[in-house]
Amino acid sequence: MLTLRPQKKRYTQFMYAQSDTDTLTLLDQKKTNTRIMSSKLNTVTVIGSGTMGNGISHVFAQCGFNVNMMDIKQDALDRAISVIGKNMDRQVTKGTLTEDAKQQSLGRIKTFTDMAAAVANADLIVEAATENIELKLNIFKQLDQHAPANCILASNTSSISLTRIASVTNRPGKVIGMHFMNPVPVMKLVEIINGYATDREVTQTIIDLTTQLGKVPCVVNDYPGFISNRILMPLINEAVLALQEGVAGINEIDTIMKLGMAHPMGPLQLADFIGLDTCYSIMHVLHMGFGNQKYAPATLLANMVQAGYLGVKSGEGFYKYTPGSKELVVSDRFASRVWS
Numbered sequence: 001m002l003t004l005r006p007q008k009k010r011y012t013q014f015m016y017a018q019s020d021t022d023t024l025t026l027l028d029q030k031k032t033n034t035r036i037m038s039s040k041l042n043t044v045t046v047i048g049s050g051t052m053g054n055g056i057s058h059v060f061a062q063c064g065f066n067v068n069m070m071d072i073k074q075d076a077l078d079r080a081i082s083v084i085g086k087n088m089d090r091q092v093t094k095g096t097l098t099e100d101a102k103q104q105s106l107g108r109i110k111t112f113t114d115m116a117a118a119v120a121n122a123d124l125i126v127e128a129a130t131e132n133i134e135l136k137l138n139i140f141k142q143l144d145q146h147a148p149a150n151c152i153l154a155s156n157t158s159s160i161s162l163t164r165i166a167s168v169t170n171r172p173g174k175v176i177g178m179h180f181m182n183p184v185p186v187m188k189l190v191e192i193i194n195g196y197a198t199d200r201e202v203t204q205t206i207i208d209l210t211t212q213l214g215k216v217p218c219v220v221n222d223y224p225g226f227i228s229n230r231i232l233m234p235l236i237n238e239a240v241l242a243l244q245e246g247v248a249g250i251n252e253i254d255t256i257m258k259l260g261m262a263h264p265m266g267p268l269q270l271a272d273f274i275g276l277d278t279c280y281s282i283m284h285v286l287h288m289g290f291g292n293q294k295y296a297p298a299t300l301l302a303n304m305v306q307a308g309y310l311g312v313k314s315g316e317g318f319y320k321y322t323p324g325s326k327e328l329v330v331s332d333r334f335a336s337r338v339w340s
């Protein structure tokens with residue numbers, strides 16, 4: 001989750017090489033106030049309130065949309081509201097959001113555990129539930145059944161085929177990928193993925209919406225991993241393989257990539273930040289989708305996921321995370337090399 005805030009600036013620079021000024025003004029209060037909201041889209045339902053769902057809800061609410069945030073777990077919704085509040089507090093402290101605007105934004109977010117109720121008045125749905133194809137197909141069948149006929153169904157999936165997702169609905173022309181980056185409130189890119197049947201006017205609506213959110217749209221076609229994760233995830237997987245083979249330790253691998261390649265965050269730290277379960281699922285989609293052994297997920301990655309070491313969100317991955325501490329500490333399991 002966003003507990004890795006101290007790394008935020010470096011991570012943002014890694015992904016975009018953008019200036020601090022750009023980052024800080026992304027959700028600048030003045031810009032938010034002058035932004036014109038789409039007349040077509042007023043209510044956005046976000047499915048899933050985890051790492052990405054809370055960030056997506058935050059951004060839409062701050063930009064004036066009514067947000068219905070839905071999750072199957074009430075505690076995930078409670079946590080998401082608390083995280084959004086804390087992240088908005090930081091914006092208030094920085095002077096990029098007024099206390100009044102914060103209260104108004106939070107007031108626009110409603111929470112639901114019932115999907116039919118959450119989507120009943122939605123103009124747009126952004127699905128950000130766990131990266132699992134069967135789960136997403138099931139969700140989209142239900143969304144198609146309960147959402148208004150004109151509602152656009154977007155997925156924040158990192159790798160799963162939008163064409164496949166669209167095929168389980170009766171509105172494939174209205175299904176599209178809207179792939180936000182983590183952490184959503186500070187990352188400028190939205191990778192927009194056209195499914196094979198996506199209507200061009202739906203793509204244009206999502207491009208316009210992305211711009212209204214103060215972000216930069218990039219449209220790509222529907223191939224496994226799209227562009228972002230087709231390139232990023234094999235890099236992360238290779239770093240895990242190098243660790244697994246004992247070529248070097250965690251500090252060495254991440255330091256080499258940071259100091260040698262000017263990456264602001266090493267690949268193993270980035271994997272922890274994304275979530276190792278999400279990384280594993282994306283590699284699996286690339287492996288199956290291209291049928292090429294070069295995308296096979298590292299065994300160490302698979303083992304860590306099976307054992308529940310998911311990175312920041314579970315408190316431990318390659319590094320160990322103590323609430324309130326900014327220090328980057330390699331997990332004891334790797335420090336003592338019992339993993340090899």
Ligand SMILES: NC(=O)c1ccc[n+]([C@@H]2O[C@H](COP(=O)([O-])OP(=O)(O)OC[C@H]3O[C@@H](n4cnc5c(N)ncnc54)[C@H](O)[C@@H]3O)[C@@H](O)[C@H]2O)c1
Nearest residue numbers: 048049050051052071072076128129130131157158182274
């Ligand atoms: N983590 C990242 O850095 C990142 C970046 C870009 C895109 N994504 C994508 O965003 C999506 C969500 O990833 P995340 O990292 O937020 O995962 P997460 O594990 O942090 O959160 C997933 C949430 O989905 C909820 N959920 C599961 N089944 C559900 C259902 N049937 N209905 C409603 N909610 C349900 C879970 O309770 C959980 O709160 C995935 O598709 C992932 O690939 C992740």
